[in-house]
Amino acid sequence: MMSALEKFTLEFHLETTPKLLYTLISSPEGLTRWFAHTIKSGEDVYLFQWEGNEQAARLVQAKDNEYVVFQWLEDYHKDLFLEMRIETDPMSSGITLVISDYAEATDVDFSKRLWSAQVGQLQRLFNS
Template structure:
């Protein structure tokens, strides 16, 4: 999934990897310890392991309870011609229904991210 974000790569990366940024659009709260992100939503929690971080470019995570090699990734790319920043999200789904549900969830979350960042034009 790809989304154009009217922001700098630096600011966007902060919202994708830092507790203060993530808690504004992705979850209610998040704690990071030894590369494990503990996300809190409505009293429940999920943990994700940091797999790869390249500042202002890539943040890749794997849900701790998943051991099938799947991951979710935020990739930031800048168009050389226009200078536009794109956020590319990679996520895994087991079937078409799960894929559609995941897309709707990401669309909603990214809409929230854009509002929080003031990245709408």
């Protein structure tokens, strides 16, 4: 039996524009540059593929240059959401990417490290 899932939220400060970041978090082309090796999409369903793993999710909410929310479609994860939100602070340069995700309680630290590595790849896209 799997343990209970725990929601966690991470914030990453990025030096980019909301428009560019939104493209990278909402489109299959953008997401393959940092989030998954390949992404197939049809309608609002995205099939994310990593090495030896794949997960399907439906894009259930999106607002241009602000946020995307994916709902996982596998039975075990079907009530879980992945949210990526773009926050701007008029007092500082850059923006904040806020990621809300779920992991088993024993895997939260691993999941946070994985997200940090993935967002590191995303950050390198802005610095090249």
